Amino acid sequence: MVDDLFSSYLESPGVFRDKNVLTSNFIPKKITHREEQIKQLASVVAPALRGYRPNNVFVFGTVGTGKTITAHFVMKELLEAARKNKTAKIKTIYINCKMKKVADTEYRLFAQLLKEFGCNVPDTGLPTDVLYRKFFNIIDQEEQIIILVLDEIDALVNKVGDEFLYNLTRVNTDLKKAKLMIIGITNDLSFSDALDARVKSSLGEEEIIFPPYNAMQLRDILLERATMGFNDGVLEEAVINKCAAIAAQEHGDARRAIDLLRVAGEIAERNNETKITEKHVDMAEQVIDMDRVTEAVKSQPKQSQAVLYAIIKSVEEKDHSLLTGDVYDAYKEICDVNGLKVLTQRRVGDLIAELDMLGIIHTKVISHGRYGRSREISLAIGGNVLNNVKKILIDRFGE
Template identity: 40%
Template structure:
């Protein structure tokens, strides 16, 4: 809480020019932070991972045989999002690499399968990490067999144990199947000097169900489950970071507790807790406040929820995006609920404008249910007397932010805000519901 006599808000400059505004922002930008605000970013690996001591030890125990030249077991790590899987493995890797007596025998390759999701790119990345010279690197365009045998030679030339960390391994399997995992899991029978250990990390607890039984049993030699964090654990994680990143006394009582409580309700996700704290600090800065208050956390939460909605809109299938766009247009024009007939007409008109063949009413009805399940719209049945019943649709997303997010898709870009005055007149005519400065 704010103590009496200590205002949380500093006087804002009355200047009206951009330069004066920037001066005022810079003046207050360091009120809250000690220095490096990257500490609150996801990519930062803190020196300590509270409440993951047990898992760090378990991972280290699995790797330990490599220190004596024995082959460690393959390992699968499971846990919901933001439970510290990537951070724990990165920390164990760092600890080993810091010690020259250990790192001589062990090489790590960490691959994020969200980006590298084909057998070729995976084997190429492994080979290129081991290539001692630029000339030994594996180019694109070789046959998969050649990449595989070159990678094996590079492994044998290096010797020791290669620990391959496949983060988000479920994405690799979803995109390319389990063929490359089969190849890798039997590589030790072909290697002469080197040994391979596979560490798979996944937040999809059921992903091994889709694996070939041999691959499943080879990967599953050791298994570690990361439980979600509870609210007091998240508080400890946040307090550690807050001490590093904020100046003394800028956090009101209750800020950390609130961030932790919200994130604990969202599956115990530490990433969410940190994002809330970071956004709350940004909200406080925007208000030129001298302290971060519980109110800033509330604002941060609603901003984060909006961001999630907008991200969800970006990933909809193309026709579903056009449909949502038509709903938003009609809703904005009417300033209230729209009937399904109107939505169909709007969707068909937009599809034609974009050169798309409109889908049948049945598919559109399915898409409407999908948008409702995602919480983007709400539909209620309304009676129209003798005209029967229809559905009235209400929008549950911020229109001013969702429309531009949809327009980012090149397919919908022609519907976007016009760049020139001529276009402005045309588009306003075409799209009378769109208001606001252009």
């Protein structure tokens, strides 16, 4: 009986040759269409090979534009070059500041850094400046160049401020033997605006920008993965083109393109189909959106959820296009019923703009000449995704 239960699964070759290749953890050997950025970053860090401190560099670009893999790649090549040419000692440290429990507070960041040098400190308890001094002493024990990659640096700065960065960039003035360089990576394009001017200028000694990928570039990236990831003959070329086109229309996000391709394959496999078609890509888009939007809505603060609910209700009630004022009335009502504080119309306008950023709604600013401007609002989600979101909001605020 049990044999039968899995026999069809085991007998069919499935669509995947190696599914791992189609996950975002997989590190490809070749990075396509980032020659320019690789060259730029390499030229910034190259002085380390001669024992000089490279300039700090600030790397930014929207999600899935290859910042993280490029940084990893250049670090790997740099260490390789240092080893081959027996240059000064170079140590690279990669830290993702979004990682919970690893570097999501200043204390944890320094504890993590110390760990890199074999020094364990308790999880909490010591004053941060003790950790800072320990770090300073430990790195200055020998002549070395330390390259610290702080990925998703905005996450940490938004949480704890930018003073730790100030301290880190200033450390070189007191170091005698070691030199420290920082590579800060973010996908928040306005991040540096919020930094203290001193931090901004020392971290941004150099800047490298990662533009979104276009459909052609995404296609090349996908082709590379597909050849390794899928069995022969499973995939129509139209499928790759479609995944690339969808991702290019959004943010030029390679992660999104790869996810679409993988999920399309999973759906085909689950339905016991041997070929992946464009239909599966449509279904994949739905599945992914469902997860992404549901997660985003659930994690919003209550006020934003109330605003979103007001928008959804207003869309259903009005037959003309929706303006901020229409939403505000509905919003006030929801606040009344739920005992929520009513925010000003201006603040609600900000929350509307944030929902737009999350891709849940669309807004368009309309100018009324000298009568000012207003925002025209529509929903960016529909079908099952919308129904699901509505369910979440009704649970929260009632019908």
